Every structure is written in C-alpha cells, then in structure tokens.
Amino acid sequence: MVEADASAPCTDPDIGNVAQARRRTRGPSLDKTAQTRQQIAEAALAEFVEVGVARCTMDRIARRAQVAKGTLYLYYPSKDELLRGVVEHALRHSAVYTALQRKKGETVRAFLRRSLLPTMDAVENSERGLLARLVLSEASHAPELARLYKELAFDAWQTYVQDLLTLAVKEGELKTRSVSRSAQLLASPFWMALVHNSLLAPDAPQKLALKPLVELLIDNLFSRSAGDNANVKSQ
Amino acid sequence: MVEADASAPCTDPDIGNVAQARRRTRGPSLDKTAQTRQQIAEAALAEFVEVGVARCTMDRIARRAQVAKGTLYLYYPSKDELLRGVVEHALRHSAVYTALQRKKGETVRAFLRRSLLPTMDAVENSERGLLARLVLSEASHAPELARLYKELAFDAWQTYVQDLLTLAVKEGELKTRSVSRSAQLLASPFWMALVHNSLLAPDAPQKLALKPLVELLIDNLFSRSAGDNANVKSQ
Structure with a gap:
C-alpha cells in the first residue's frame, strides 16, 4: 500500500x-x-x-x-x-538503563535481582520489547537495524552485566568459570520468552513468565559459591 | 518471481x-x-x-x-x-531425538551433558537449526508453522527434559524450586545463540558458542545440590 x-x-x-x-x-x-x-x-x-x-x-x-x-x-x-x-x-525507556546505584553493603546478587528483574518482567509490554520483536521479524530484511540493536542493546547489556559479575568475583561473592558466559546466560531467557510469547504462542492464555526464570538463573549462578557467601555483607 | x-x-x-x-x-x-x-x-x-x-x-x-x-x-x-x-x-534429523539410553549408574547430569550437548553444539549447521531460523523469520506470516514447531519441537523438548529432571529430583541428584522452570532454562541459550548468530551478527567472525553455555547451565543447576551429590553413583 x-x-x-x-x-x-x-x-x-x-x-x-x-x-x-x-x-x-x-x-x-x-x-x-x-x-x-x-x-x-x-x-x-x-x-x-x-x-x-x-x-x-x-x-x-x-x-x-x-x-x-x-x-x-x-x-x-x-x-x-x-x-x-x-x-x-x-532503550532509554527501559528500566535496565536507569542508572541504579548499589546500596551500601548490598551484594551483587541482590543488586542484580533488584535492577534486572523489573525490566525483564516488564519487557513484554515495554518499548524495549516492541523493539526486540521488531528485530526478530525484520533483522534479515534490515541489517542496519540488526547492527544497531546489537551495538546499543545486546552488547551494551552484556558489558553492563559482565562488569557487575566481575565485581562479584572480585568481592568473593561469585565463583564462575567464565564471567562472560555467565552474563550471556542471564540474557538468554529474555530471547526464549520473546520467541515463545510473540512467535510460537501469541494467542496462548499462559505466557512464558520471564521473572521467575531469571530469578532461578541468578540463584543457580550464585549458589555455586554458597559456601563462600557467608562472609559477604548483606543487608 | x-x-x-x-x-x-x-x-x-x-x-x-x-x-x-x-x-x-x-x-x-x-x-x-x-x-x-x-x-x-x-x-x-x-x-x-x-x-x-x-x-x-x-x-x-x-x-x-x-x-x-x-x-x-x-x-x-x-x-x-x-x-x-x-x-x-x-526434527528426526536431529540428535536430540535419537533415543539415547542412560548407562547403568550414569547420573542424570552426565546423561544430560552426553545427550543434549552434541545437538546443541551442532544446531547451527543441522536441519533443526535451519528450521528454527525459518520459524524466527516466518512465524508471523505462517502461524501454522509456528503452531507445529511449538507442538513438535518446543513442547516436546520441554517434556523430555522435564521428565529427566524429575528423575534427577527423585534420585536425590537435583534440588530445584521448579522442574519446569529449570527445563525452560536449559532451552534458553539455544534461542539466544540463534538470534545472535543468524540475526544480529550473521557475518561476525566469532559466533556465540552454545556448548560451553549449556555446560555451564547444567553445572550451575546441579551444583545447587552439590552437597547431596556425594552419594549418587557416577561412573
């Protein structure tokens, strides 16, 4: 038309x-x-x-x-x-880019839950979710959109989370074989929920809920080092 | 044309x-x-x-x-x-549907690594990967394809992994708040790697590697219960 x-x-x-x-x-x-x-x-x-x-x-x-x-x-x-x-x-209208400050004595684990989960959970209805859905359907026809999304959202988010996890390792709160892989893991449920809820089952009464998935992921990631957590201050 | x-x-x-x-x-x-x-x-x-x-x-x-x-x-x-x-x-030409048998004394964790990782790693070049990429780009124009993929691949895989994890819980090898969420987690890196490697950065020299990601995920999932693993037979 x-x-x-x-x-x-x-x-x-x-x-x-x-x-x-x-x-x-x-x-x-x-x-x-x-x-x-x-x-x-x-x-x-x-x-x-x-x-x-x-x-x-x-x-x-x-x-x-x-x-x-x-x-x-x-x-x-x-x-x-x-x-x-x-x-x-x-991206600006997405909570993950709101510069939250770690509270005094707050563990990285607690900060991750506080700063990542609200965005992840709200993603379905946010402009960020709309943008991600657009990328899924348009990336192959609009490579410039894919490039920009990778630079400004995907890579930026990875760097942000990686820096946080590096801090957690330094402070003895997290033991991981690879900080960058762990940061990638934290982004992965976002993509599965997006694919499931907007492509595979757009009319399903039950959406695949992102928040409990990311919560479990953070817990699993940090529980590896549970024994070492005792001496990390938490509030 | x-x-x-x-x-x-x-x-x-x-x-x-x-x-x-x-x-x-x-x-x-x-x-x-x-x-x-x-x-x-x-x-x-x-x-x-x-x-x-x-x-x-x-x-x-x-x-x-x-x-x-x-x-x-x-x-x-x-x-x-x-x-x-x-x-x-x-799907038939995908290793995940090859009916592997658990070896005698093999933990579910070891079996998961043995049965899921080869497929996950090969997915980029398999027909299953091609199909998943097709679903990403076509689902919104071809809802019947999305419905079939959900039924035959997505849901079937979830059920398969969920049954395995239920077994691991029963055998005392795994402690998890939710078997179904854990099964969902295990599928999520697949989607992120697919989106990254075929949509966001199709020409990048460095692909996002799936195998180490899933390996880390399995380890994190089972390490929560590390203390309880000592008395589980492994070969």
Missing part, C-alpha cells in the same frame, strides 16, 4: 541539521526539541512494526508523528539516523 | 492417498517411499527458506525435489501436511 513511495529519498540538501536550524530561528526550547524527537521516534517504531522497515516511508512517519516532513528531516536527516533514533529511544 | 503461482491449490481430487496408490500399482518399496518422502521434505524446507512459506508453490517444490507434481500431492495432499512433514523431517 505504500510501495510507490518506498524509494522516496531520505536526505534533502536544502535542509540543514538541527544545530543550523537553531541558529536560524533562535531555536525551539530544549524541552520542545526533546519532545518532538521522542514523538517522531515513537511514530517511527510503530510504523516499522506495522509495515516493516523496508516499506515504510518518511512521508508516513511524518504524518503519524503529526510533524511536517521538513521537521522530520531536521531531526533525522536519513533513514539510518532515524533507525538509530528509534533504537536509542526504545 | 513466483507470485503468479502463489494461489495454486494444494489438493487435487483426482489423486488418492499413498495407501490407494500402493494398492493400484503394487506400490514402491518402503525404502523408496521413505526416500522420496525425505527428498520432498528437504526440497520444501530449502524452498521455504528461500522464498518464504506464503510465496512458495507446490510446483516449485516438486521441481526442486525432482518429482512429478502428482507424486508430491500423493505424499502431501495439502500445504499444511507438507509443513508438518518438513517440521517432522528436520
């Missing part, structure tokens, strides 16, 4: 970048800018989910976001920049 | 089922029948991967399998039956 438009160019030489626009017009307020940016990213994500990355057009996204096409190009001069914007937006 | 043909009917009233055909012609040998059935299932899987389930036609599958179209309908009278044939074929 939008195929005639699918080859519409995503760059326009007449339109400068946001910085230039600001100089020209004294610029909208920072709040307004952030709001428009978010509005566009949300519309683009919804549009990608609905018609696919390859078939969606800047025209339709502008209409959905209720901004002028020129405004859209001002914020995102190309489709690749828009893709990055969409990925970054969805 | 095959769209003109996409609506070709998948049933033909003139063609009977295999049993009737056998009566008419005295029938091909059982070996020959099994070979033709396999030949068609392999061609169909390859065709599904190449053009998608919705767009592929019985004509193209017959040509690829090098059988007459009538022969194809003889074995698989409808596209849904063909889908089931493809799923069953791919």
Whole structure:
C-alpha cells in the first residue's frame, strides 16, 4: 500500500541539521526539541512494526508523528539516523538503563535481582520489547537495524552485566568459570520468552513468565559459591 | 518471481492417498517411499527458506525435489501436511531425538551433558537449526508453522527434559524450586545463540558458542545440590 513511495529519498540538501536550524530561528526550547524527537521516534517504531522497515516511508512517519516532513528531516536527516533514533529511544525507556546505584553493603546478587528483574518482567509490554520483536521479524530484511540493536542493546547489556559479575568475583561473592558466559546466560531467557510469547504462542492464555526464570538463573549462578557467601555483607 | 503461482491449490481430487496408490500399482518399496518422502521434505524446507512459506508453490517444490507434481500431492495432499512433514523431517534429523539410553549408574547430569550437548553444539549447521531460523523469520506470516514447531519441537523438548529432571529430583541428584522452570532454562541459550548468530551478527567472525553455555547451565543447576551429590553413583 505504500510501495510507490518506498524509494522516496531520505536526505534533502536544502535542509540543514538541527544545530543550523537553531541558529536560524533562535531555536525551539530544549524541552520542545526533546519532545518532538521522542514523538517522531515513537511514530517511527510503530510504523516499522506495522509495515516493516523496508516499506515504510518518511512521508508516513511524518504524518503519524503529526510533524511536517521538513521537521522530520531536521531531526533525522536519513533513514539510518532515524533507525538509530528509534533504537536509542526504545532503550532509554527501559528500566535496565536507569542508572541504579548499589546500596551500601548490598551484594551483587541482590543488586542484580533488584535492577534486572523489573525490566525483564516488564519487557513484554515495554518499548524495549516492541523493539526486540521488531528485530526478530525484520533483522534479515534490515541489517542496519540488526547492527544497531546489537551495538546499543545486546552488547551494551552484556558489558553492563559482565562488569557487575566481575565485581562479584572480585568481592568473593561469585565463583564462575567464565564471567562472560555467565552474563550471556542471564540474557538468554529474555530471547526464549520473546520467541515463545510473540512467535510460537501469541494467542496462548499462559505466557512464558520471564521473572521467575531469571530469578532461578541468578540463584543457580550464585549458589555455586554458597559456601563462600557467608562472609559477604548483606543487608 | 513466483507470485503468479502463489494461489495454486494444494489438493487435487483426482489423486488418492499413498495407501490407494500402493494398492493400484503394487506400490514402491518402503525404502523408496521413505526416500522420496525425505527428498520432498528437504526440497520444501530449502524452498521455504528461500522464498518464504506464503510465496512458495507446490510446483516449485516438486521441481526442486525432482518429482512429478502428482507424486508430491500423493505424499502431501495439502500445504499444511507438507509443513508438518518438513517440521517432522528436520526434527528426526536431529540428535536430540535419537533415543539415547542412560548407562547403568550414569547420573542424570552426565546423561544430560552426553545427550543434549552434541545437538546443541551442532544446531547451527543441522536441519533443526535451519528450521528454527525459518520459524524466527516466518512465524508471523505462517502461524501454522509456528503452531507445529511449538507442538513438535518446543513442547516436546520441554517434556523430555522435564521428565529427566524429575528423575534427577527423585534420585536425590537435583534440588530445584521448579522442574519446569529449570527445563525452560536449559532451552534458553539455544534461542539466544540463534538470534545472535543468524540475526544480529550473521557475518561476525566469532559466533556465540552454545556448548560451553549449556555446560555451564547444567553445572550451575546441579551444583545447587552439590552437597547431596556425594552419594549418587557416577561412573
């Protein structure tokens, strides 16, 4: 239905970048800018989910976001920049990226449960979940989306968890043959639940619940060193 | 490229089922029948991967399998039956369905490592891996494929592993809060590796390796009960 438009160019030489626009017009307020940016990213994500990355057009996204096409190009001069914007937006609206601080005396195990589980559990209905589902269905047609998701979500999350587990090893709370494998394990139920709940059994009354799965995984991981946990402070 | 043909009917009233055909012609040998059935299932899987389930036609599958179209309908009278044939074929050619027997005195933990790991490790290049990748990309367009995969692969595997873990609990080798969650955990690295290696980073020189991940998972799962393992016979 939008195929005639699918080859519409995503760059326009007449339109400068946001910085230039600001100089020209004294610029909208920072709040307004952030709001428009978010509005566009949300519309683009919804549009990608609905018609696919390859078939969606800047025209339709502008209409959905209720901004002028020129405004859209001002914020995102190309489709690749828009893709990055969409990925970054969805990730920012995900609790795992909320910078939680470890409380004084809190074990890494307790901190992992406190910081990872709420996101994991909410993932089905969050923008992050929507993005991950989009990646499943679109990655083979939109390699740039897959690349961005890997860089900004998959790898970033691995690094975050790996750093936490390294700390747990250093503090004597965790014994593991491989910190990086253990971090990979912690991400794996996310993918299984996503595949099960949105691909294999989208209409099932019983969803595969992520939270108890990750809870069990954390417990199993840390229980290996249970004997060594006695002298780790916990609150 | 095959769209003109996409609506070709998948049933033909003139063609009977295999049993009737056998009566008419005295029938091909059982070996020959099994070979033709396999030949068609392999061609169909390859065709599904190449053009998608919705767009592929019985004509193209017959040509690829090098059988007459009538022969194809003889074995698989409808596209849904063909889908089931493809799923069953791919699963049969997967080591996890080889009925391994537990050796005398072998712990469930050792048996799990011996029976699950070879399949998991080989999955990237097996027909089962190809099928799972097909499910990722096609499930939303081909709900019947998703339903069949869930029934014949996902649920069947869960039941198999759950029965094994129940045995391990009964024999005092495993302590777990939930056998079914633990069985789910054991499947989860498969999905993460699949998503990583075929969607997020198909061209990466470093694949995410499944075998060490599952090994670590089994060890973590059983180590919770390490203290109780001393009196379990192992060979």
